[in-house]
Amino acid sequence: MIHVKSLSHSFGSHWALKDVSFSLRQGEFLFLVGPSGAGKTTLMRILHGALPVQRGRVNVAGMDLGTLRASRLHRLRRQIGVVFQDFKVLPGRTVFDNVALPLRVQGQKAQVVQHRVRAVLRSLELDTKARCLCQELSGGEQQRVAIARSVVVKPKIILADEPTGNLDPDLGRRLMNVFHQFNRHGTTIVFATHNRDILANTPMANILYLRDGAPVALESPSGQGLRRELWARRTTGSCEEG
Numbered sequence: 001m002i003h004v005k006s007l008s009h010s011f012g013s014h015w016a017l018k019d020v021s022f023s024l025r026q027g028e029f030l031f032l033v034g035p036s037g038a039g040k041t042t043l044m045r046i047l048h049g050a051l052p053v054q055r056g057r058v059n060v061a062g063m064d065l066g067t068l069r070a071s072r073l074h075r076l077r078r079q080i081g082v083v084f085q086d087f088k089v090l091p092g093r094t095v096f097d098n099v100a101l102p103l104r105v106q107g108q109k110a111q112v113v114q115h116r117v118r119a120v121l122r123s124l125e126l127d128t129k130a131r132c133l134c135q136e137l138s139g140g141e142q143q144r145v146a147i148a149r150s151v152v153v154k155p156k157i158i159l160a161d162e163p164t165g166n167l168d169p170d171l172g173r174r175l176m177n178v179f180h181q182f183n184r185h186g187t188t189i190v191f192a193t194h195n196r197d198i199l200a201n202t203p204m205a206n207i208l209y210l211r212d213g214a215p216v217a218l219e220s221p222s223g224q225g226l227r228r229e230l231w232a233r234r235t236t237g238s239c240e241e242g
């Protein structure tokens with residue numbers, strides 16, 4: 001579903017990604033872990049076609065992103081739900097309308113829209129807010145609306161960049177269950193996080209650890225060594241020291 005081979009990316013003379021490789025099959029879960037500036041967002045943006053493939057090869061959902069024309073980008077984006085840090089909702093529209101938007105763009109029937117939006121709002125504990133204007137919601141609630149809008153189309157792939165960052169730990173955990181549910185139904189998930197609990201509570205995930213753009217380690221679900229080592233390093237602060 002996602003194949004990345006020898007990917008490097010620079011901003012001017014600064015290399016934000018250095019020779020990154022990994023493969024994910026459909027239904028696999030990957031955590032991107034690393035300190036601030038490690039290259040997690042850059043990698044996500046390349047997978048979403050928002051940044052070009054400068055060096056190396058990237059194939060997402062059967063599309064070679066190095067040769068994909070801009071006019072075909074919508075075919076890639078149709079397969080992907082993104083939950084990025086700079087989430088944006090339409091403040092003057094209701095929660096329901098915000099979440100229904102991508103389904104209406106697809107031309108889904110009103111009945112299907114009703115059913116799917118209600119189900120997603122329920123799973124994100126937003127059902128009582130359906131008629132509220134987004135501008136009346138808290139930051140964390142708006143973040144959940146953005147997540148609901150990304151997943152309501154049932155994308156094959158979800159790219160999530162610190163989606164639980166502004167939420168309290170309990171809500172973050174409940175939100176994580178929503179990602180787990182999608183993953184159980186076969187959605188491939190790439191999830192950038194610093195959050196130790198999330199990592200520990202998602203044992204079926206692969207972990208790619210980046211530092212200064214370089215892959216330090218890639219661990220499959222069966223390997224527990226890196227998980228322990230990662231957090232031991234984190235608590236001593238040595239991640240940051242490079």
Ligand SMILES: Nc1ncnc2c1ncn2[C@@H]1O[C@H](COP(=O)(O)OP(=O)(O)OP(=O)(O)O)[C@@H](O)[C@H]1O
Binds near residue numbers: 015040
């Ligand atoms: N548009 C840009 N122009 C110049 N440099 C950039 C740009 N975007 C990212 N960078 C640099 O590339 C490196 C990787 O940034 P990136 O945002 O991918 O890191 P990150 O791991 O997502 O960090 P964080 O956890 O803080 O979001 C950083 O050194 C950053 O300053």
